[in-house]
Structure formats: C-alpha cells, structure tokens
Amino acid sequence: MSRNEAESQFDRFLDEWSRRDFLRGMGGALAFAAFAAGGIEFLEACGGNPAPTTNTQNAVRGGHVVEGQISDISNINPIFINDVPSSLVGYLVYSRLVTADGKGNLIPDLATSVPKVDSDQVTYKVTLRDAKWSDGQPITADDVVFTYQLMFDPKYKAVTSRFRAQLEQYLASVTAIDQKTIVFKTTKPYAPFVISFMNLGMLPKHIWEKLQPAEINSSTMNQVPQVGSGAMLPVKWDKGSQYQLKRNDLFWRGKPYLDGYVTKVVPDAVQVANQLKTGEIDVGNPDLSQWDSLANVETINRVSYVAPSFDYYIQNLDSAKTPKAAIFGDVQVRKALLTALDRQKVADKVYFGLAAPADSSVSGAQWVHTTPKTQYPYSQSKAEQMLDAAGWAKGADGIRAKNGVRMEWELRTNVGNKVRETLITVLADQWKQIGANVTTKPVQFPQLVTQLTQSRDFEMILLGISEGLDPDTTQLWSSKSIGGGALNGAAYKNPKVDDLLDQAVQTLDREKRKGLYQQVQEILMEDLPAPLVTYPKSVWGISKRVKNFNVAAWNGASPRPWFKDVYVVDGK
Amino acid sequence: MLAKFVLRRALAAIPVVVGVTVITFFLMHSTAGSYVPGLALNPNLTAKDVALLRSQLGLDQPLWIQYLDWTGVAWLVERVGLGGLLVGAHGDATPGLLQLSFGQSMVDGTSVSSQLFDRLPNTILLTVTAILVGIALSIPLGVIGAMRRGTRVDHAFTTVSVAGVAVPQFWLGLICILFFSVRLHDWGLPFLPSSGIQTPFTGGDLLDRLAHLIMPATVLSFVYLAIWSRFTRSSMLEVLSQDYVRTARAKGMGDRRVTYVHALRNAVIPLVTLVGLELPGLVSGGLVVEAVFGWPGIGLLAYQRALAYDYTMVLGIVTFAAVLVVVGNLLADVLYAVFDPRIRLA
Numbered sequence: 007m008s009r010n011e012a013e014s015q016f017d018r019f020l021d022e023w024s025r026r027d028f029l030r031g032m033g034g035a036l037a038f039a040a041f042a043a044g045g046i047e048f049l050e051a052c053g054g055n056p057a058p059t060t061n062t063q064n065a066v067r068g069g070h071v072v073e074g075q076i077s078d079i080s081n082i083n084p085i086f087i088n089d090v091p092s093s094l095v096g097y098l099v100y101s102r103l104v105t106a107d108g109k110g111n112l113i114p115d116l117a118t119s120v121p122k123v124d125s126d127q128v129t130y131k132v133t134l135r136d137a138k139w140s141d142g143q144p145i146t147a148d149d150v151v152f153t154y155q156l157m158f159d160p161k162y163k164a165v166t167s168r169f170r171a172q173l174e175q176y177l178a179s180v181t182a183i184d185q186k187t188i189v190f191k192t193t194k195p196y197a198p199f200v201i202s203f204m205n206l207g208m209l210p211k212h213i214w215e216k217l218q219p220a221e222i223n224s225s226t227m228n229q230v231p232q233v234g235s236g237a238m239l240p241v242k243w244d245k246g247s248q249y250q251l252k253r254n255d256l257f258w259r260g261k262p263y264l265d266g267y268v269t270k271v272v273p274d275a276v277q278v279a280n281q282l283k284t285g286e287i288d289v290g291n292p293d294l295s296q297w298d299s300l301a302n303v304e305t306i307n308r309v310s311y312v313a314p315s316f317d318y319y320i321q322n323l324d325s326a327k328t329p330k331a332a333i334f335g336d337v338q339v340r341k342a343l344l345t346a347l348d349r350q351k352v353a354d355k356v357y358f359g360l361a362a363p364a365d366s367s368v369s370g371a372q373w374v375h376t377t378p379k380t381q382y383p384y385s386q387s388k389a390e391q392m393l394d395a396a397g398w399a400k401g402a403d404g405i406r407a408k409n410g411v412r413m414e415w416e417l418r419t420n421v422g423n424k425v426r427e428t429l430i431t432v433l434a435d436q437w438k439q440i441g442a443n444v445t446t447k448p449v450q451f452p453q454l455v456t457q458l459t460q461s462r463d464f465e466m467i468l469l470g471i472s473e474g475l476d477p478d479t480t481q482l483w484s485s486k487s488i489g490g491g492a493l494n495g496a497a498y499k500n501p502k503v504d505d506l507l508d509q510a511v512q513t514l515d516r517e518k519r520k521g522l523y524q525q526v527q528e529i530l531m532e533d534l535p536a537p538l539v540t541y542p543k544s545v546w547g548i549s550k551r552v553k554n555f556n557v558a559a560w561n562g563a564s565p566r567p568w569f570k571d572v573y574v575v576d577g578k
Numbered sequence: 579m580l581a582k583f584v585l586r587r588a589l590a591a592i593p594v595v596v597g598v599t600v601i602t603f604f605l606m607h608s609t610a611g612s613y614v615p616g617l618a619l620n621p622n623l624t625a626k627d628v629a630l631l632r633s634q635l636g637l638d639q640p641l642w643i644q645y646l647d648w649t650g651v652a653w654l655v656e657r658v659g660l661g662g663l664l665v666g667a668h669g670d671a672t673p674g675l676l677q678l679s680f681g682q683s684m685v686d687g688t689s690v691s692s693q694l695f696d697r698l699p700n701t702i703l704l705t706v707t708a709i710l711v712g713i714a715l716s717i718p719l720g721v722i723g724a725m726r727r728g729t730r731v732d733h734a735f736t737t738v739s740v741a742g743v744a745v746p747q748f749w750l751g752l753i754c755i756l757f758f759s760v761r762l763h764d765w766g767l768p769f770l771p772s773s774g775i776q777t778p779f780t781g782g783d784l785l786d787r788l789a790h791l792i793m794p795a796t797v798l799s800f801v802y803l804a805i806w807s808r809f810t811r812s813s814m815l816e817v818l819s820q821d822y823v824r825t826a827r828a829k830g831m832g833d834r835r836v837t838y839v840h841a842l843r844n845a846v847i848p849l850v851t852l853v854g855l856e857l858p859g860l861v862s863g864g865l866v867v868e869a870v871f872g873w874p875g876i877g878l879l880a881y882q883r884a885l886a887y888d889y890t891m892v893l894g895i896v897t898f899a900a901v902l903v904v905v906g907n908l909l910a911d912v913l914y915a916v917f918d919p920r921i922r923l924a
Binding site (some may be wrong): 224 | 626627628630631634635682685686687688689693696697700755756759760763764769771772773774775776777778779869870871872874875878879882
C-alpha cells in the first residue's frame with residue numbers, strides 16, 4: 007500500500023513497499039512554509055510552489071492525460087488494493103464514503119457529511135447522497151452493507167480480504183436503515199474508525215453478488231470492472247504496458263473535463279524524467295537526481311512538498327538481543343549521536359535537497375505534528391562533550407569506550423535503495439568523527455524486516471516509514487509492539503507513552519486527541535529510541551498543458567478528490 | 579524415423595521439465611521472506627489476518643503438498659481415493675497442471691496463463707525481430723570478415739563484435755534512449771519513443787508499433803550480431819581451408835560460387851545450433867532489454883514476479899520456458915539434419 011493511500015491504518019507501511027513511489031506522497035506540509043526549529047532552518051516545505059487551487063474558469067473539455075507509473079496495477083478492487091498504481095486507478099473508478107483533502111482532512115465523498123460518533127461513542131450514522139453507478143443504478147445503503155460483508159462477514163470467508171481480522175476486532179455491525187442510511191457500530195470506542203474503515207471504495211452489489219465468494223478473488227473484474235462510481239471508468243488494461251480509462255458522465259461530482267486518462271508503465275524514475283522531457287507522459291514522479299535538469303524544461307512544472315513519511319534509525323535497546331544495548335541504553339549517548347548528525351547537509355546532499363531535516367517523531371504532513379521543545383541542532387563539539395561527560399572516553403585508537411564496551415556497531419539498511427545506502431555511509435562517517443566505529447551493511451529487505459520485527463538481532467537499522475492518515479503510532483512506539491511482526495524493534499518501553507497511545511486511540515475528540523499525540527512527541531524527543539533523520543519530499547513533473555492537477559501531501563496518487571476538474575489547455 | 583526421434587526426445591524431456599519445476603519451486607520457497615511482501619511482512623495485518631490469508635492460499639501446507647497441489651498430482655491421488663496418503667492436505671485440490679492450468683497469481687489473482695499469453699506476443703515480436711536482424715547482418719559480416727581476413731574491414735568488424743559482447747545491454751539501451759529520444763527531441767527533430775509498445779490513445783497502428791520496436795530490437799540484436807558474426811567468420815575460415823574448396827577452386831569454379839554456395843552452406847551449420855539455442859531466449863533472452871525499454875514481455879514479468887514472491891506466476895513462466903528450451907533444442911537437432919545430410923537422427 008502506499009504512503010498516499012488513504013486507508014490510514016492499513017497504510018502505515020514500511021516505506022520500502024512504496025519505495026518505488028519514494029518520490030510520491032503529499033504534504034499537508036504546505037501549511038508550514040518556513041520556520042525555525044531549535045536553530046535548524048527549515049527548507050520551505052512546498053518548494054516555492056503556491057498552494058494548489060482549482061480554477062475551471064477557462065477549462066476546456068476533452069483530451070487525455072498520460073501519467074507515468076513505475077509499476078503496473080495489480081488489483082484495483084478496494085477490498086484487495088495493495089499498491090500505488092492500483093490505488094490510483096481504484097480511487098478514480100470507485101467512490102468512497104469519505105475521502106481526504108490535500109492536508110489530510112476528511113471530506114465527504116458518497117456520505118453527505120463526515121460521520122460523527124453518537125454520544126454512546128460507538129455508533130456512526132451515515133447518510134448517502136444521490137449518486138449513480140455508471141450503469142445508471144442508484145448507489146444505495148445495500149451496496150455499502152454488501153461491501154463490508156465481503157470484507158468481514160463469515161459468509162464471505164473465502165474472500166481474501168486484507169481487512170477481515172481488523173474489522174472483526176473493531177466493527178460490531180453495519181446495517182442499512184433505509185435506502186440512504188447506514189448505521190455502523192464499533193465494538194469499542196475507536197478513534198481511527200472513520201479514517202480506517204470508511205475511507206474505502208464501495209462496490210456495486212448488483213454486479214458482485216452474482217459471483218460465488220471464491221470466484222471474487224480471481225475475477226477479472228478485480229482489474230477491469232464494468233461498473234464504477236468514480237470520475238473515470240476502465241476501458242482496457244494492456245498488461246505491463248498501460249491502463250486506460252474514460253470519462254464517467256454519471257459521476258456525482260459532475261462530468262469530468264478529460265475524455266481519457268492513462269497510467270503508463272515506465273521502466274524507472276530516470277525514464278520518467280526523460281519522458282516528461284519528450285512529452286511522452288504528462289505527469290510523473292521523476293528521480294531525485296533528475297530534478298535539477300527538469301528545471302530547464304519549458305513544458306514542465308515541478309512540484310515538491312514534504313510527504314507524510316520519514317527516514318529514521320532504530321537503536322536496539324534490548325540487552326537480551328545485543329551487547330550493543332549497553333551503548334544505546336544510555337540516553338546521553340542517543341542524544342549525542344543525534345547531535346553529531348548534520349541533518350541539513352544530509353538533506354541537501356543525499357536527497358539532492360529534496361528532504362527536510364526531521365524535528366519530531368511524525369512528519370509535518372500530520373495534523374498532530376508539533377515541534378517539541380527539545381531539539382538537537384548539529385554540533386560535533388557538543389556531541390563530543392556529551393559523550394565525555396557520560397563517561398565514554400576515547401581510547402588510543404580514537405574509539406570511545408566505557409566499562410570495557412567499545413563504541414562500535416553495525417548499521418544496516420535495505421539493499422537497492424540508493425538514497426538509503428548513501429545515507430548509512432554518511433551517518434557512519436559522521437559518527438566516526440566523534441569516536442564511534444560504525445560499519446555499514448546493506449541487507450535484503452525481507453531479511454531486514456524480519457530482523458526488525460521478529461528476531462530483533464540487529465544493532466542499528468535505518469529505514470523509512472510511510473505515515474497513514476490516522477496519527478496512531480502504537481505500531482512504532484508501544485511496548486506492545488515489540489516483536490511479533492510489529493515495528494518497535496528498538497524494544498522501547500515507556501509506560502507513559504503506552505498509556506498516552508492507548509488513550510489517544512479511544513479519544514474521539516479531535517483536539518484532545520491531538521494534545522495526547524503532542525505529548526507523545528515531546529517524550530519521544532527526550533527519549534530518542536529511534537530518532538528521525540529526514541522528511542523526504544515528493545517530487546512531481548507536471549506538463550504545463552495540464553491544469554488543476556493539484557497533488558499535495560495527502561492527495562498524491564490517491565485520493566484525488568479534485569480529479570474531475572483536471573483539464574488540458576489544448577483539449578488534446 | 580523422424581517421428582520416432584521426435585517422440586523419444588519428447589519423452590526424455592518430461593523429467594527435464596519436472597526437474598526444473600521442482601528445483602524452481604523449492605528454490606523460491608527457500609529464499610528469505612516467506613510470501614508476498616506487503617502481506618506476511620506487512621505490519622498492519624494482524625497475525626490472524628496473515629494466518630487466514632496463508633491458509634486461503636494454501637501456503638500453510640507442507641511444501642511437498644503445495645508442490646503436488648500445483649502439479650495436480652494431489653488432485654489425482656484424491657480422485658483415486660488415496661487422499662489419506664497426503665497428510666495435511668486440505669482436500670480440495672484442483673487438477674492444476676494436469677489440466678494445463680498454471681493457476682492464479684498470488685499477487686493479483688489474475689490467471690497465470692492470461693498474463694503469459696497476453697505478453698507472449700510482445701516478447702516474440704521483440705526477440706524474433708532481433709534474431710532475424712542478427713542473422714541477416716551477422717552472416718554477411720562473418721563472410722566478409724573471413725574473405726578479407728587481416729584487412730582493415732576485418733579489424734573493424736572484430737572491433738564491433740568485441741564491443742557487442744562487452745557492452746552491457748542496459749547501458750547501450752540507456753545511451754540509445756538518451757540520444758534517439760531525449761536529444762533528438764531537444765533538437766526539435768523526430769524522435770523515437772523511449773519505452774513501451776505503443777503510444778497511449780493515439781498510437782497502436784503499424785507505424786507507431788514499428789517506431790517503438792526499433793530501439794529495443796536493435797539493442798537486443800547487437801549481442802546476437804556480435805557473437806554470430808564471429809562464429810560465421812571462424813567457421814567460414816575453417817571451411818575455406820578444406821580440401822574440397824581447394825578442389826573446387828582448382829577446377830576453375832568462380833570465386834563467388836565457391837564462397838557462397840559450397841563454403842557458406844557448410845559454414846552456417848554450427849550457426850544453426852547457436853540460433854536454435856537462442857529459442858528459449860524467445861522467453862527470457864530479452865529480459866534486460868525488456869526492463870530498460872519497459873517492453874511488456876515475459877522476461878520482465880518473470881523478473882518482477884520473482885521479486886514479489888509470486889510463486890505460481892514464476893512457476894508457470896519457468897515451466898513454460900523449460901518446455902520451450904526442450905522444443906528449441908529439438909528443432910535445432912532436426913534443422914541440423916536438414917542442413918547436413920551426414921547427420922542422422924537416431
């Protein structure tokens with residue numbers, strides 16, 4: 007799943023699965039243009055681009071847009087979607103109950119308003135607007151109930167829905183009251199519910215009920231459905247080559263300006279840049295290394311913003327797993343290590359300037375983001391002082407040691423991600439300068455994840471995280487999330503953080519919830535179990551003939567609620 | 579005679595194909611990572627979700643049961659009422675391979691054969707074009723090189739051949755794209771499309787498809803050209819020094835006739851084997867070129883799906899390729915006999 011996929015909870019993936027979409031994402035970050043944090047000057051988050059606005063005054067009807075994607079779609083059925091190109095096409099074909107705007111705020115889609123929880127804290131009433139399927143049938147409460155049944159009703163156990171166990175855990179019932187009204191009941195108060203479980207495409211019951219449950223998994227309608235409810239409808243899928251869509255005249259937001267739209271499979275991000283130059287594609291995410299060369303291309307607008315994601319290094323604090331925990335277990339060492347990193351320089355050099363130094367434990371694209379009081383501006387001398395004070399004295403060889411433990415460890419990241427492979431070398435080098443002997447080792451991604459989430463037999467790992475729309479970070483920082491597939495590989499345990507995270511998931515008041523997460527950010531910035539290094543940016547090249555293509559922090563590949571207003575000035 | 583030969587070879591091929599599938603199956607399952615990334619390793623799925631999905635896909639079965647399931651042997655065993663032999667099997671096996679079905683992709687649920695056969699024409703178009711171009715150019719180059727051995731022309735051809743073998747295809751491909759697409763476009767000249775098989779919306783006609791074919795086919799044929807022209811040259815040199823060539827010359831036969839009728843015919847015989855061996859390359863040979871030019875072929879599919887742990891898809895492709903290798907070798911043997919009457923098929 008992708009970093010800009012809106013199914014928030016399901017979406018908090020290790021960044022690698024969307025590595026191909028490394029350059030994608032979206033920045034509600036547009037809001038914070040430039041600010042100083044603990045002496046670190048932030049790059050202007052939106053890269054000098056004005057906030058996108060929709061203007062259809064001179065809009066032209068007709069024409070096509072071709073978007074380059076590095077991989078092909080695999081399954082665009084909302085209950086199976088698991089990758090960026092599929093969620094892009096899936097979003098264009100199916101409307102949802104709610105969706106998100108560029109800043110990550112929920113906005114109504116098929117629902118007339120964003121559902122609010124009743125006073126019992128577990129009931130949500132959803133009213134549908136008047137909308138039609140592309141075959142002219144009305145979209146009703148039955149369709150909605152049917153879609154949820156496919157995902158979690160025991161009757162449809164044969165359907166390999168990715169949401170089954172989670173829905174069983176959180177959703178008690180979903181009932182149609184009348185043609186336009188659905189009532190959801192959750193098993194307990196659960197703040198991420200609307201974001202996680204209503205932000206999914208709805209399926210037409212009258213089409214899918216004809217299939218046996220087992221047939222649904224391998225139906226060709228998972229790739230090319232005949233009936234949809236979004237801005238665009240499928241025309242054909244040339245496997246490995248392109249996916250073609252046409253305008254949906256019955257779209258409830260109104261008739262889209264474009265006649266057609268294609269996602270074209272392009273071999274890699276450098277080629278995306280080339281094809282933007284030649285005009286073979288109109289929209290795409292070029293490789294970071296090509297960013298500067300695109301500046302000189304007259305036909306292309308460049309758009310960049312801080313994406314809801316971050317790159318961070320995890321220090322293993324568990325002495326049962328590694329003797330190096332003696333190093334990382336000392337919070338003064340953790341603070342010194344972060345202080346020794348020139349993160350601005352890292353952002354400028356390793357990311358070609360297309361990243362911002364991190365200042366918290368969530369990205370600026372998150373509505374709960376705050377800049378904690380404690381910051382660690384770069385200072386090599388201060389870092390050395392901190393280590394000296396903590397009793398880590400330099401030996402004859404220049405390597406620090408304390409109580410017979412030498413300050414040396416292995417830093418790993420995944421093979422094949424060039425930015426990260428460079429990054430670990432740079433980090434190791436900066437730490438060497440303060441007397442730590444750090445070796446680096448790229449590891450295959452599946453092994454790395456197993457080491458982080460299961461065996462935990464590592465010393466330090468550098469990885470990226472794609473954030474979900476919901477700000478819950480239990481997976482990363484709760485002591486419940488150590489091992490067993492969860493992401494707290496550092497084995498960080500802080501009862502206060504556990505408690506705040508538990509409270510926050512059950513707090514349905516938005517402002518209160520935000521306050522809880524801001525407390526978590528303050529504590530994490532003191533404890534630094536796994537400090538964030540950078541917030542990478544998403545970069546886009548968009549042909550100047552394409553208007554209203556308003557990609558933003560949470561409106562990258564999907565959702566794109568503005569899609570119907572996209573037009574091409576030449577009408578071609 | 580010929581029929582008997584073909585039959586025998588076909589029978590002998592069965593263990594080869596089975597062996598290939600067994601090795602591939604167990605190799606894939608022994609790699610790091612247990613299943614589709616984003617599923618088994620997906621931190622957002624609860625352990626229960628993962629267990630459920632694995633069971634639905636039959637991945638919780640012992641490996642050998644999974645293999646028998648895939649081949650259809652499990653189904654056969656159950657059909658004859660010996661299902662109890664398969665300890666741990668789930669009892670709803672499908673005929674699988676026995677029914678010539680490769681099953682469904684684990685990643686996207688599409689049928690493996692639909693993916694295979696949708697992409698096969700693309701791959702064949704690319705590789706056949708490249709092979710034909712390779713043959714058409716390498717034979718004359720080889721012959722000329724042999725005839726003018728040691729001259730500047732010969733040295734020039736040798737240089738080209740060495741370059742063809744030495745230069746990696748991905749590099750050559752990228753350079754071609756930079757020059758023939760990006761630079762030509764910069765200079766305002768007509769340029770070649772840099773990837774894919776057709777232009778979205780407006781393309782798809784013969785000319786458009788041809789334009790997309792030029793670069794990948796040229797790059798792919800370059801290696802063939804390099805190897806085959808060297809081969810033709812040395813083979814030609816050998817034949818030219820044979821007694822019967824000298825005899826033909828001594829009889830006063832024209833130089834042209836000696837070279838092109840008597841010598842060349844004998845010289846290309848080893849080339850037939852080489853070209854025959856390239857037939858499985860119809861499926862896999864274009865992998866690098868397919869990847870560079872985004873050519874939606876089978877090689878690229880196999881590569882991508884191997885990275886995605888799509889067991890069924892990779893097994894389907896490998897089995898298919900194994901059959902092609904066997905058929906390719908068989909064809910080469912038959913052709914060999916046709917070209918060289920001294921060889922008897924037995």
